Amino acid sequence: MSVTIVQVVWRYPGTVFGGLVVLAVYRSYGSTVLLVVVVVIVVVVLVVRLGYPEFWSVRVAGPRFRYCKRRSVRRQWRGTCEAVGLSTVRVSHRTGARTFWTPGLSQLRWSSRTGMVLAARVRVLAGQTVDDLAGCAETLASAFGARSVRVRATGPNTADVSWLFTDSLAGVLAPLPVEAVPNLVALPVGVQEDGTPWRLRLAGTHLLIVGVTGAGKGGVIWSLLRALGPTIRSGLVQVWAVDGKGGMELAPGRPLFTHLATTAETGVELLEEAATVLAARAARLAGTTRKHEPTVAEPLLVVLVDELALLTAYVPDRKLRDRAEKALAMIATQGRAPGVVLVAALQDPRKEVVGLRNLFPTKIALRLDEKAQVDMVLGDGARDAGALCHQIPETSPGVTYVKVDGQREPVRVRSAYLDDDHIAALAIEYAAPSDPTTSDTGSGTNDAPATLHLVEDEVSPQTGPVAA
Structure with a gap:
């Protein structure tokens, strides 16, 4: 009998304690006082529940749910x-x-x-x-x-x-604060589903971003550029961009880019120039260091390609396509150590569209059309490990699964969303300094200038190397 009582007290402490309080009040003051106390308690609970729902959720409903759920898991585990x-x-x-x-x-x-x-x-x-x-x-x-x-x-x-x-990722995420001294191996671009910040490594890696139209690839790209803002303005990072959509996506942020190409021809030229820079750096650093340290004189070079398939699969000129694939292969295989990073975004992850996808250590998969595409982007077993990219609703742009080489399980995250006003303000505040040492390959349209018109801005005092 004593064992049964102890078990009841252990399993239902709140109920037992409440019953003892009611019994004590009844025996000490009678039923009238007990009734008054009960009515007062009910009124207070209703007033707090209806009048202060946020307080009720945080202080009452939330703790009770967590307590009950934790006990439930422990009891029912076996x-x-x-x-x-x-x-x-x-x-x-x-x-x-x-x-x-x-x-x-x-x-x-x-x-x-x-x-x-x-x-x-x-x-x-x-x-x-x-x-x-x-x-x-x-x-x-x-x-x-x-x-x-x-x-x-x-x-x-x-x-x-x-x-x-x-689902902590259900709502749209506002742009994150920009760190005064960005860490190139942990750039804040969003939030993980457990509520912690999503920090993306850029230095020493390559990024592949895949998602259907409207999935939120632009949110990932602009959040990354926002996190890089101070280093772009100071000259520690240069962004060379190729906009396969004729400038529709990246042109609003033109001052951020040292070079911007908006046609297939100028895009291939930009990639080849980046490959040339890579080869020169590798030759100079060979035998002296295995790790590139960005400086204003030799910045981290980010090659950003929006809609990679327009250069690798949909270009009618076979020779131009071969040149693009050769330059991309060189950057993807040799670029990490000399400080040349490739960030590529596309919609179709098939092998004939992007044959270099296995050369990207960091893969970001947004909403996809087919479940078979999940493993194409993130690697074999990613869908079984919980990456349900094909089930992301259309109403949740920016929700994505991230897989990093060496990490067994994909992580579900959501990138911040930047509207046109945020992008315009970003381009003004963190405009890149001019680069007189190289010619601009970014004139993708007839009316585009040979060099970017940069907005005058105060150069950041950070001129030393950034830890990569």
Whole structure:
């Protein structure tokens, strides 16, 4: 009997405590006072619930939900594992007794209260792998009422499991603050689904951005340029851009670009010039250093190509297409060490359109048409690991999955959105200094100037090298 009472108190502490309070008031003051107290409590609860919904959500409903959900996961973990096939049964040879073994659950805690993310460390059983656990992700999400589950391997037999109960990426994300001294290996461009900042590495890598029309590729590009703003203005970073849409996408930010090409011909010339710069740098740095440090005299060169397919697949001139592929291949294979970074965006990820996609260490997949395209962009197994790019709704531009080489699981994020006014202000505030040492290959239209008309602006005092 005593054991049963202890179990009830342990499982339902709030109910037991409330019952004891009611009993104490009733025995001390009678039913009339008890009724008055109950009415007052009900009125106060209704006033707070209806009059101050935000306070109620943060201070009452939220904590209660987190408390109940955490207890629910811990209590139901064993039964859920048995239901989804993660438990094993071992029979004793001597007694014939059956013993159920379940993957170990530890460190169960709320890693993000604003994003409603419940995280735990799970140790799989002997004979199981983390892939077996990841294969049950959808079932584990449904069993505990979560929107989705993420499984990230931390060892050969351990993984961090996260239950996401809300979609923190549902709303449009405003432009992020610009850091005074940008870190080229951690540029803030958005937010992850657990509520933490999404920081994108630029130095020492290449970026491939893929998504259908309206998926939000522009949001990723402009957020990246915004994060680079102070280094563009100071001259530590130069952006050479190719706009395959004839200038419709990138022309509003023209002052940000040292060079801007808006036709296939000038775009190929720009790529070849970047390859020439790459070769000269590599020859000079060979034997002295393995890592390029950006300076104003020798900045980090970002080659930005919007709609890569217009240079690699849809150009009718075969010779021009071959020149583009040769220059792109050189930049993609040799550019990281000498400080020449390729950022390419396109809509169609098929091999015949972009044969170099495996040379991009960082891959960003927005909304895609077909589920087969997910693995084309992010690599084999990405869709099974939770990258559901083909299920991103049209009403959520900027929502994307990011896969970095060496990282097993893709991460769901959302980039900030910059409207035309934000882009115009960005171009004015962080205009690039003129580059008299090279000619401009960016005159993609007849009325475009041979060199960019840059807006006069104060040069940032940051003139030393940036850690890459």
